[in-house]
Amino acid sequence: MSWNWKKKAALAAGTLAVTGALAAAARARPTPLVLSGLVTTDEVVVAPAAAGRLIRLRVQEGDAVTAGQVLAELEPAELETDRLYWAESAAAASAEVDEGAAAVRYQERETAAGVRQASASVAAAERERAALAAQLAELRAQAGRQEALARAGAASEEARSQAVHALEGAEARLEGLDRQVEAQRAALEAVRATAEQAAQRRAALSAARGRQAAAAAQRAKAEVRLAYATLTAPVAGVVDARAAREGEYVAIGQPILTLVDPARFWVRADVPETLLGQVRPGERLRVRLPWGEEREGTVTYRGADAGFATQRDVDRTRRDIRTFEVRLHVDDPDRRLALGATVQVIVPEAR
Numbered sequence: 001m002s003w004n005w006k007k008k009a010a011l012a013a014g015t016l017a018v019t020g021a022l023a024a025a026a027r028a029r030p031t032p033l034v035l036s037g038l039v040t041t042d043e044v045v046v047a048p049a050a051a052g053r054l055i056r057l058r059v060q061e062g063d064a065v066t067a068g069q070v071l072a073e074l075e076p077a078e079l080e081t082d083r084l085y086w087a088e089s090a091a092a093a094s095a096e097v098d099e100g101a102a103a104v105r106y107q108e109r110e111t112a113a114g115v116r117q118a119s120a121s122v123a124a125a126e127r128e129r130a131a132l133a134a135q136l137a138e139l140r141a142q143a144g145r146q147e148a149l150a151r152a153g154a155a156s157e158e159a160r161s162q163a164v165h166a167l168e169g170a171e172a173r174l175e176g177l178d179r180q181v182e183a184q185r186a187a188l189e190a191v192r193a194t195a196e197q198a199a200q201r202r203a204a205l206s207a208a209r210g211r212q213a214a215a216a217a218q219r220a221k222a223e224v225r226l227a228y229a230t231l232t233a234p235v236a237g238v239v240d241a242r243a244a245r246e247g248e249y250v251a252i253g254q255p256i257l258t259l260v261d262p263a264r265f266w267v268r269a270d271v272p273e274t275l276l277g278q279v280r281p282g283e284r285l286r287v288r289l290p291w292g293e294e295r296e297g298t299v300t301y302r303g304a305d306a307g308f309a310t311q312r313d314v315d316r317t318r319r320d321i322r323t324f325e326v327r328l329h330v331d332d333p334d335r336r337l338a339l340g341a342t343v344q345v346i347v348p349e350a351r
Contacts, residue, residue: 035345037269037287037328039337044235046071046257050079050228053249054256061242065233065259072256074229083222090219093212100205107198114191122184129177136174139167237261240339265337267297267330269345270323276302278347279326287330288344289337297328297345 052074059071143163237259244256267287271279279285279299287297303325328345330337 033272033275033347034288035269035271035347037267037343037345039265039339039341039343040268041260041265041339043240044237044259044261045255046231046234046259047253047255048074048228048231048250049252050074050225051249051251052076052078052229054244054246057242057244057246057256059239059242059257061239063239065237065239067233067236069233070230071233072231074231074250076226076229079222079226079229083219083226086215086219086222090212090215093208093215096208097205097212100201100208104198104201104205107194107201111191111194111198114194115188118184118188118191122181122188125177125181125184129174129181132170132174132177136167136170139163139170143167231256233259235259235261260339262335262337265330265332265339266300267328267343267345269326269328271302271326271347272321272323274321275347276324279324285328286346287328288346290341290343294346295331297330299326300329301325301327 054072055075056073057071058073059065065071143166145163147163149159238261240258240260242257244250244254250256279302281299281302283299285297285299286294288294326345330343
């Protein structure tokens, strides 16, 4: 009887020891921290670069679109009118440039030909005058000899008179040639003056080319603005929301659609600063989805600046414990993550 009692007491003591050890182990085992997270992503806002009336919206919420796909169209009448106006202006400026270039070429050819002709006339008149001047010197000498012979009685009065008349005729012709040379030189200067007209035409041509370039630039600008009437998807994704309706007038930059990429969803959570050692970029954490399924997530980003305080350390320093934003990429091959869904991020406590 005494032996059974001792045996029972020993068993009870052993049981209490084991229970205490298990409780101590349980207390020593780290408890994971469960954080609330949100499935989010970057939204791409589709907005027009030109104002106008929205005449066609080709997609609905939930539609999958590819990059470059036409999403919406604006009324193009006003933009098309601008394009036609500047296209006509550019054509008129081009015609003006062509006409001005032809006028410059003609003026330059006419000036060059006139200068050559007038220069040749001046040279011919000067040669003729030089020849007559040489002949005049000979006639003066001959008249002087005849005058001396006549006084000496060695020559007739008729011979003297003929020599004098020949000299006077040559002098008259030389005077006429002098006037002709002056006239030819004046004509040459007049022709050369037309070169200034060619310079003026070249200046006018340069101004016309400037107007042509300005009109071409305005035409290109109008064509770009006309292209703004067609809104295309900048990236591939899914239409998340439509912010405008057909028939509405939309301003520049006013959102019409928002696109999201399901392949680029991530989970955002705020981690207390006391657990930053367990949450580093590249760290793998468990993420519990709303229906209870758990998946692995990889930390891709940890904020550099602290956010708001979520709790207060009252046991030690009585300070606010601030949080840091972290982002996790969650394995989602079946695309079951839903934008805006609340999930749980499980962060293990440090041992």
